[in-house]
Each structure stands twice: as structure tokens, then as C-alpha cells.
Amino acid sequence: MAPARIAWRLAAVKDVLVETPRAKTLVLDVPGWPGHVAGQHVDVRLTAEDGYQAQRSYSIASAPENEKLALTVERLEDGEVSPYLTDELGPGDELELRGPIGGYFAWRSEDGGPLLLVAGGSGLVPLMAMVRHRAANSSTVDTRLLVSARSSEEVLYRDELARLAAGDGLAVHQTFTREPPAGWSGFARRVDADVLGQVGPAPSQRPRIFICGPTAFVERAADLLVGLGHDTAAIHLERFGPTGG
Amino acid sequence: MSEDPRWLDGNALGGLLQELFGAEMTGAPHTCQSCGTESPVAAHRLYLGAGTVLRCPVCDQIALVAVALRDRHMVHLTGAWRIEMPRV
Numbered sequence: 443m444a445p446a447r448i449a450w451r452l453a454a455v456k457d458v459l460v461e462t463p464r465a466k467t468l469v470l471d472v473p474g475w476p477g478h479v480a481g482q483h484v485d486v487r488l489t490a491e492d493g494y495q496a497q498r499s500y501s502i503a504s505a506p507e508n509e510k511l512a513l514t515v516e517r518l519e520d521g522e523v524s525p526y527l528t529d530e531l532g533p534g535d536e537l538e539l540r541g542p543i544g545g546y547f548a549w550r551s552e553d554g555g556p557l558l559l560v561a562g563g564s565g566l567v568p569l570m571a572m573v574r575h576r577a578a579n580s581s582t583v584d585t586r587l588l589v590s591a592r593s594s595e596e597v598l599y600r601d602e603l604a605r606l607a608a609g610d611g612l613a614v615h616q617t618f619t620r621e622p623p624a625g626w627s628g629f630a631r632r633v634d635a636d637v638l639g640q641v642g643p644a645p646s647q648r649p650r651i652f653i654c655g656p657t658a659f660v661e662r663a664a665d666l667l668v669g670l671g672h673d674t675a676a677i678h679l680e681r682f683g684p685t686g687g
Numbered sequence: 688m689s690e691d692p693r694w695l696d697g698n699a700l701g702g703l704l705q706e707l708f709g710a711e712m713t714g715a716p717h718t719c720q721s722c723g724t725e726s727p728v729a730a731h732r733l734y735l736g737a738g739t740v741l742r743c744p745v746c747d748q749i750a751l752v753a754v755a756l757r758d759r760h761m762v763h764l765t766g767a768w769r770i771e772m773p774r775v
Contacts, residue, residue, distance in 0.1 A: 546729035
């Protein structure tokens with residue numbers, strides 16, 4: 443169980459990793475961090491000199507087993523918080539956050555599978571924490587990860603995913619909705635029933651399903667999965683959008 | 688992305704609920720006062736603006752309204768909420 447009291451903490455930025463042209467990962471040292479479960483998020487709070495505060499939620503990208511906490515933030519052009527996090531913050535800076543938060547959109551390796559993870563754009567972040575947690579525990583749970591992105595350049599953690607996909611029981615599928623790479627023979631369209639059917643697992647295998655992405659993406663994927671016969675109670679959703687930037 | 692609806696879901700309310708009630712509540716069931724549907728807080732629709740409004744995913748009835756003032760939170764709850772927390 444998460445500790446009852448939730449406190450704002452000052453995290454120290456240790457490193458900033460460039461993931462894609464629009465996304466960076468903040469690697470943080472958080473004194474007193476109580477540990478987290480893959481899929482959980484943190485609230486980040488920025489305070490201006492005049493006292494004005496802006497607060498947003500960001501998913502945790504790192505596995506609970508990782509020594510440092512990692513948040514991957516996508517820059518939203520007219521965002522109030524994300525441009526500061528991606529463009530201004532650097533090693534040595536401090537950041538106010540609280541967490542871990544959530545328990546509904548979370549997975550522990552002992553929960554088992556099979557798993558179907560569906561990511562729209564940077565919705566991959568909390569699902570990556572699950573994939574990393576799975577790897578850190580040498581879990582062989584049947585896991586299908588479907589990543590939808592506009593182009594290959596926009597896929598987070600590309601190299602790491604390619605490495606992990608070589609392991610036992612993890613299948614990584616991608617679909618590119620705008621610019622598939624030259625010579626790409628995989629999916630090159632929006633997620634539809636056929637894509638989800640091919641990625642699997644079948645409804646009869648009763649997979650645990652986690653979908654994260656922009657609200658419209660999540661709604662559509664969830665409706666399609668219900669249409670394919672998946673149990674609504676097994677489908678866990680997390681939406682983000684412009685009001686979350 | 689103009690096609691995107693301007694709402695999120697109850698996952699993003701987890702921090703505030705933990706601050707208010709001292710417990711993780713995104714997975715807790717809430718029963719709608721209007722249509723009677725029971726669904727996890729995380730599955731509700733969340734509208735963020737000057738205040739925070741949580742709505743039933745089935746009928747849109749308000750489940751929670753929260754406003755952060757300078758020195759306090761003002762929170763209005765409807766329907767049936769279940770809170771589970773570790774005993775001290």
C-alpha cells in the first residue's frame with residue numbers, strides 16, 4: 443500500500459535524456475522516495491515568483507527496480523508546464539513533485555498475464571515502466587506491446603524496445619500513422635480491429651489490457667477491444683490531453 | 688489535435704484524492720447518484736478548468752467538484768464513495 447500521507451518533495455535533476463525531437467526524459471534523485479508500482483504517476487508543481495502555481499501529472503517511465511526515478515515529458519507547443527520541463531530544466535536543477543499516485547492503472551509482475559499494452563504516442567511512458575519492470579524481474583509473461591506513432595522518429599525508447607523484444611515472451615508491434623520508414627512492411631494506419639486482432643492475445647486468453655494515450659485514441663482502442671469480445675473489466679485506461687500539458 | 692475531447696480521466700485526480708482522504712482512490716468504486724452505475728474513479732471523466740469536475744462515464748452526472756482556494760480545498764461529492772485505507 444502507498445503511504446497514507448502524500449507530501450510534496452524536492453527532486454534533483456541528475457540527467458536529461460533526449461528521446462525524440464519533442465520528448466525528453468528527466469532522471470531524478472528523490473530523497474525519501476517510497477518506491478512505486480509500474481504504471482503510476484507523479485504530480486509536478488511549478489511555482490512562479492509571484493506565487494502562481496501550475497500542476498500537471500506525468501507518468502513514471504522507470505521500473506520500480508531502477509535506482510533513479512525517470513519521467514518522460516513530451517513538449518506541448520502551447521503547454522504551460524511541459525516546455526519548461528523539456529527546454530529549461532537541466533542537471534542540478536530542482537523540481538517539486540509528489541507521488542507515487544494511482545493504483546488502478548498499475549501492474550506488478552506477480553499480477554501475471556497475458557498482457558496487452560496499447561500506446562498512443564507518449565502514452566508509451568507508463569507502459570514502458572511495466573515492460574522494464576517485467577524485464578527486471580526476468581518475467582516471461584506473454585506480453586504484446588502495440589505502439590502507435592506518427593513516424594519512427596517519434597517512437598520513445600526505440601533502441602531499448604528493440605533490445606527487449608529479442609527476449610522471452612515480449613512482442614513489440616508498431617504502427618505508423620503518417621510516415622512509415624522506407625521499406626516498412628508492418629502496420630501503417632490508425633489502430634483498427636484488424637491490427638488489434640493480429641497483435642492479440644485473443645479474448646479467450648483473458649489478457650489484462652492497459653491502454654494509454656490521447657483521449658480520442660484511448661476511447662477508440664477501448665471500443666475496438668470491447669467489440670472484439672474483450673472483458674471491459676480487464677481493460678484499464680489512462681488518458682491525457684491538451685489540458686494536461 | 689483538434690479531434691481530441693477536452694477531458695481526461697480520474698487517474699489524474701489520484702494526487703488530490705490522496706491529499707484529501709489519505710488513501711489511494713483511483714481504483715475505488717464510485718456509485719453514480721443519478722444512474723446507479725458503479726465504476727472505478729479512474730474510469731470517470733475528468734474536466735480540468737478553473738476547478739476540477741469528475742463525471743460519471745455513463746450518464747455524465749457530477750461525482751465530484753473541487754476548487755483549490757488560496758488556503759483550502761472546497762470539495763463537493765455526490766453518489767456513494769468507498770474509501771479503503773491502511774489502519775494505523
